[in-house]
Amino acid sequence: xxxxxxxxxxxxxxxxxxxxxxxxxxxxxxxxxxxxxxxxxxxxxxxxxxxxxxxxxxxxxxxxxxxxxxxxxxxxxxxxxxxxxxxxxxxxxxxxxxxxxxxxxxxxxxxx
Amino acid sequence: xxxxxxxxxxxxxxxxxxxxxxxxxxxxxxxxxxxxxxxxxxxxxxxxxxxxxxxxxxxxxxxxxxxxxxxxxxxxxxxxxxxxxxxxxxxxxxxxxxxxxxxxxxxxxxxxxx
Numbered sequence: 001x002x003x004x005x006x007x008x009x010x011x012x013x014x015x016x017x018x019x020x021x022x023x024x025x026x027x028x029x030x031x032x033x034x035x036x037x038x039x040x041x042x043x044x045x046x047x048x049x050x051x052x053x054x055x056x057x058x059x060x061x062x063x064x065x066x067x068x069x070x071x072x073x074x075x076x077x078x079x080x081x082x083x084x085x086x087x088x089x090x091x092x093x094x095x096x097x098x099x100x101x102x103x104x105x106x107x108x109x110x111x112x
Numbered sequence: 113x114x115x116x117x118x119x120x121x122x123x124x125x126x127x128x129x130x131x132x133x134x135x136x137x138x139x140x141x142x143x144x145x146x147x148x149x150x151x152x153x154x155x156x157x158x159x160x161x162x163x164x165x166x167x168x169x170x171x172x173x174x175x176x177x178x179x180x181x182x183x184x185x186x187x188x189x190x191x192x193x194x195x196x197x198x199x200x201x202x203x204x205x206x207x208x209x210x211x212x213x214x215x216x217x218x219x220x221x222x223x224x225x226x
Binding site: 031033035040041042043044045048056059091095098100101102103104105106 | 116118146148154155156157158161202204212213214215216217218219
């Protein structure tokens with residue numbers, strides 16, 4: 001596609017439920033990143049993929065968070081047993097090797 | 113760990129005023145520096161970047177930024193702002209070249225009054 005796409009654009013869930021957020025990077029981009037933007041905060045790094053492997057998962061806030069990438073393309077971020085503090089905008093970005101990161105529109109997650 | 117500071121949280125200017133948004137980072141080694149912009153209802157877009165070479169870099173829409181290594185700064189400037197520049201501006205640094213992750217500042221909200 002022409003840009004990074006993310007789905008859903010909005011997700012409202014109840015506390016304790018699991019959610020899956022999807023990211024489709026720009027075609028051919030080898031690197032993929034997940035960030036989180038909470039109200040009044042900057043962007044917080046979560047995880048980085050190079051191909052299908054994740055050399056840096058240091059930003060995942062707890063073991064409730066996991067992510068995978070398949071076929072060197074689509075990535076899914078899963079949050080288990082969601083908590084209210086998980087409410088944020090989750091952003092995905094992709095880049096071609098060592099290059100500029102291009103961001104998607106984000107998924108706004110609201111945990112009630 | 114590296115960090116990025118944007119001391120101006122909200123800036124309000126009239127059209128045609130000059131703009132300077134501050135960005136300071138804490139890291140002693142080689143850095144790549146970025147400014148991203150988020151217009152209302154839109155996603156983050158790259159405004160400009162510095163990798164190496166001339167420390168004065170020019171970006172889209174008349175923006176420029178100057179990398180001053182001795183001050184650990186990468187301030188964003190525009191000589192004459194327009195109402196359409198109303199947006200949130202984020203400074204970011206990349207330091208670990210085996211990782212490529214970006215560390216962002218908390219952002220500066222810019223409001224331009226017509």
